[in-house]
Structure formats: structure tokens, C-alpha cells
Amino acid sequence: MRRLLGTLAAVTLTLTGLTAASPAPAAAADSGSFDVLTYNIAGLPLGLGDSDPETNTPLIGQRLGPYDIVNVQEDFNYHASLYANDKHPYRTATSGGAAFGDGLNTLSNYSFEDFQRVRWNTCTGTNCLTPKGFSLARVRLAEGVFVDLYNVHTNADSDDAALAARRANIEQLSDFIQANSSGNAVIVMGDTNTRYTRAGDNIRTLLAENGLKDPWVDLVRGGTPPAQGSDALVCDAAAPTNDCEVVDKVLYRGSELVDLTATRYSNDWASFLRSDGKHLSDHFPHRVDFSYTLDSALRASDFFGGPHGTAFNDADDLPATPSPRTLTLRGSARLDGVSLTHDGGPTLTHGGTGGTATSLTLAPGEHLTSVKLTQGRKDGRTRIFSASFTTDKGRTLSAGTPTSDSKTFTAPAGRQIAGFTGRAGDEIDKLGVVYAPIR
Structure with missing residues (x-):
């Protein structure tokens, strides 16, 4: 695996501009389903593209309602008319028109x-x-059930310089996924400008390095992608079939916490036609249906805290039979770090080395069963200020300085806290927990 290239320095963190209040806790069913759509909507200013976005964008907005999660690209100068005609409750705020924004938005x-x-x-x-690029939204399907959703628009064109830039884009995205979505279920969709058939493209690198699958390859082509260097599988411009290859792709993987499976792939062009029969964009819209099943052993809580630091998820690093033994917390004014050592297994550590360290070693038959977290603001950022863990024997371990803004996570019956999820830098910015069976 290639060495990570320090992509974190290029990140701009932004709170989502959502149109609905935070949801009430929804108990996670053992399984569920949803569908996604990716669509380059050709929203460049009139005269810079081949479409008529002033007319087409409102019509596109009216057609997005049936889809659970939508990623759009080139949502530039007609963004207001797109959202005015759409009713998804959760939507990203625009980053601006052409020359100012990346044209990427998610509606969910x-x-x-x-x-x-x-x-x-x-x-x-x-x-x-x-400023083209990609975005990441951590989508909450149910309580403790999250998928990292990437929206992508890479460098276009096919001359040598453009191909080199696009390969660099794919490598940057791959490095970022490895650094920020480790242990998480992932969906990558958008206008990749890549083809399996094109010799100068490296879409296979993205799949191989991140364990991603392509529903078009699996469901339409029986699991075999087109040969690199072979003739392009060009789509019929009027009525394309699912057999042709497009640059707009949907890629995915599951995780230790959630098994994710693509069950249907469709080029949904027929749902996005004008009354005169013309297409609403110079790209086709692509739909994938997913089903998911939660792991029978490992489960996760929701999160509490702020969108800062680097994401982590211990689910991949737990031993086959989780056996937590020693919990260590570091804290003073806030919660600086958390650490959990398993019998004969790893020590899972997150955060920094500040504050005072305190530890609790569990007795035989004793288990961590709940944690109360508090949050507050430091230097304009929301962070975890304190944590107090409790065992099924009534013992507690606490660190940090509590605030009045709190949340408690309690292990379901028959389970224990065995690891962590969240975000951290020198301190703990956001925290959740991983539950494992008591054995």
C-alpha cells in the first residue's frame, strides 16, 4: 500500500447546512435497505456547457425525490432552483457558483x-x-449505523497532462479514504472521468487499495471489468443500456460493523427526460440499490462531540474475542485521551498525552457497560470535556471537567464496551463506543 501523502493538510472542515433538526435516536434494526443516485447535472453558466441548465435544473430537482441519497456534480450557478424543487430533509450548503465552488452537493x-x-x-x-475535488459526509442510516459517503469530480480530458492529473486525483482520494475512513463502510460515487478501458486511468487503484466493489461490474458484467486498453464501451446517446461504461461510477464496501451489498444497478436516464424527449444533462443518472445487515456480534453507538480531528474506528482492530481489561483516561480541563487494553490483544489508544492519566483494571467477570460524556467549546471548536465510565460492578473511572451538555451511551443487554469510535487530535473531539458480546 502506498505511503499516505499527507492529504489531511488539504482538508477544509465544514458543518453541514442541514434543513432539519437533529434526529431522535432510532434503534438500529438488524437489516435495512436504501438507494443512491449519482448525477452530473451540468450546471455550468449558460454558454460554457452543452446543456440548458436554466431550464433543466428545476426539472432535475423535481425528479430527485424518489431516491434516498443523491450526489450531484456541477451544481454551480443554478443551485437555488435545484433545491427549490427538491424536498430531501438533509442537504449540503452550496460552496458557490463556478469559479468559486466545487459543484458537489449531497441530498439525503x-x-x-x-x-x-x-x-x-x-x-x-x-x-x-x-476548485474541483471531493466531499465526505458520514451518513447515519440508524442508531450507530454509519456509511462514509464520498462525492467525487476528478480532472477531465484525456491528453497526457490531464491523465496524469486525474491519476493524482485518484491517488489523493485513495490516500484520504485510508486515513479517514479506516474501519468504516464506504460509498464513493460521482463523476470520476475514468474508464476501465482507458489505458491511462487508474480506477483499479482506488478499488484495490480500499477494498471497494463496483455494482456495475458485479451486477451487469458478472464480476469482470472491461480489459484495460480495450475499446471503450460507448453508450447510445439516445437510449443507453446498462451494458455501456460511463465515467460516472458508484463504488462501495462494508465494514466489520455493517455488511453492505449492492442489489441493483440502473442507468436511470428514462426518468430524467424533458417533455420534448431531450436529456436533462450531458451525463446520465446512475442508481444503485443497497441492502445492509448489522454484524451479529459487534455494534456501535452514535457519536457525541465535534467534527474536528481525524476519524477513528476500533472495529477492525478488536481481537476475535474481545476481552477488555484496563481502561485508561487522560484529562484535566478536557478529555485528552482514551485507551483500552484487551487480554492478550491490542491496546486501543486515541487522543493526546496531555492531562493526568488514571486507570481502572477490570476484575474477572467485570465489564464496562456505560459511559457519560460531556462536551463544550474550546478555541471555537466543540470537544469532549469529560468522560465517566461505569462497570456492571458499579465502579467508575472519570477524567476531564464536566459540563452541563451531556450524553450517555449504555451497552445493550449481554454486551460490553470493547472499543471506541470518534475523532481526535491532541484531545478527544468526538467519541462513541463499540459494543461486543459478554463471553
Whole structure:
């Protein structure tokens, strides 16, 4: 695996501009389903593209309602008319028109958090006229059930310089996923400008390095992608079939916490036609249906805290039979760090080395069963100020300085706290827990 290239320096963190209040806790069913759509809506100013976005964008907005989660690209100068004609309750705020914004937006029936926009480090020609890149939204399907949703628009064109820039874009995205979505279920969708058939593209790198699958490859082509260097599988411009290859792609993977499966792929072009039969964009809209099943052993809580630091998830690092033994907390004015050592297994550590360390070693038959967290503001950022863990024997371990803004996570019957999820830097910015069976 290639060495990470320090993509974190290129990140801009932004709170999502949502149109609904935070949801009440929803108990996670053992399974569920949802669908997604990716669509480059060709929203460049009139005269800069081949479509008529002033007419088409409101019509596109009216057609998005049936889809649970939608990623759009080139949502530039007609963004207001798109949202005015759409009723999804959770939507990202625009980053601006052409030359100012990246054109990437997400519309969802599910709430999301930790929204980030990241600009490409490399571009060529007219691609550099607007800050193209990718975004990440952590979508909450149910209590403790999250999917990292990436929206992508890479460097276009196919000359040597453009191909090199696009390969660099794909490498930057791959590095970012490895650094920020480790242990998480992931969906990547958008205008990748790549083809499996094109010799100069490296879409296979993105899949291989991140364990991603392509529903088009699996469901339409029987699991075999087109050969690199072969003729392009060009779509019929009027009525494309699912067999042709497009640059707009949906890629995905599950996690230790949630098994994610693509059950249907469709080029939904027929749902996005004008009354005169013309397409609403110069790209086709692509739909994928997903089903998911929660792991029978591991479960997770929701999160509490702010969208800062780097994300972590201990689910991948737990031993086959989780056996927590020693919990260590570091804190003073706030919660600086958390650490949990398993019998014969790893020590899971997050945060910094500040504050005072205190530890609790569990007795045989004793388990961590709940944690009360408090949060507050420091230097304009929301952070975890304190944590207080309780065992099923009534013992507690606390660190930090409590505030009045609190949340408690309690392990379901027959389970124990065995690891952590969240975000951290020198301190703990956001925290959740992973539950494992008591054995």
C-alpha cells in the first residue's frame, strides 16, 4: 500500500447546512435497505456547457425525490432552483457558483455529520478554473449505523497532462479514504472521468487499495471489468443500456460493523427526460440499490462531540474475542485521551498525552457497560470535556471537567464496551463506543 501523502493538510472542515433538526435516536434494526443516485447535472453558466441548465435544473430537482441519497456534480450557478424543487430533509450548503465552488452537493433522507470538502492538489487547463475535488459526509442510516459517503469530480480530458492529473486525483482520494475512513463502510460515487478501458486511468487503484466493489461490474458484467486498453464501451446517446461504461461510477464496501451489498444497478436516464424527449444533462443518472445487515456480534453507538480531528474506528482492530481489561483516561480541563487494553490483544489508544492519566483494571467477570460524556467549546471548536465510565460492578473511572451538555451511551443487554469510535487530535473531539458480546 502506498505511503499516505499527507492529504489531511488539504482538508477544509465544514458543518453541514442541514434543513432539519437533529434526529431522535432510532434503534438500529438488524437489516435495512436504501438507494443512491449519482448525477452530473451540468450546471455550468449558460454558454460554457452543452446543456440548458436554466431550464433543466428545476426539472432535475423535481425528479430527485424518489431516491434516498443523491450526489450531484456541477451544481454551480443554478443551485437555488435545484433545491427549490427538491424536498430531501438533509442537504449540503452550496460552496458557490463556478469559479468559486466545487459543484458537489449531497441530498439525503438520512441525516449526516462530519461534512468535509477537499480540493484536488493537481489540475490541468480549464479544470483549474473552479476548485474541483471531493466531499465526505458520514451518513447515519440508524442508531450507530454509519456509511462514509464520498462525492467525487476528478480532472477531465484525456491528453497526457490531464491523465496524469486525474491519476493524482485518484491517488489523493485513495490516500484520504485510508486515513479517514479506516474501519468504516464506504460509498464513493460521482463523476470520476475514468474508464476501465482507458489505458491511462487508474480506477483499479482506488478499488484495490480500499477494498471497494463496483455494482456495475458485479451486477451487469458478472464480476469482470472491461480489459484495460480495450475499446471503450460507448453508450447510445439516445437510449443507453446498462451494458455501456460511463465515467460516472458508484463504488462501495462494508465494514466489520455493517455488511453492505449492492442489489441493483440502473442507468436511470428514462426518468430524467424533458417533455420534448431531450436529456436533462450531458451525463446520465446512475442508481444503485443497497441492502445492509448489522454484524451479529459487534455494534456501535452514535457519536457525541465535534467534527474536528481525524476519524477513528476500533472495529477492525478488536481481537476475535474481545476481552477488555484496563481502561485508561487522560484529562484535566478536557478529555485528552482514551485507551483500552484487551487480554492478550491490542491496546486501543486515541487522543493526546496531555492531562493526568488514571486507570481502572477490570476484575474477572467485570465489564464496562456505560459511559457519560460531556462536551463544550474550546478555541471555537466543540470537544469532549469529560468522560465517566461505569462497570456492571458499579465502579467508575472519570477524567476531564464536566459540563452541563451531556450524553450517555449504555451497552445493550449481554454486551460490553470493547472499543471506541470518534475523532481526535491532541484531545478527544468526538467519541462513541463499540459494543461486543459478554463471553
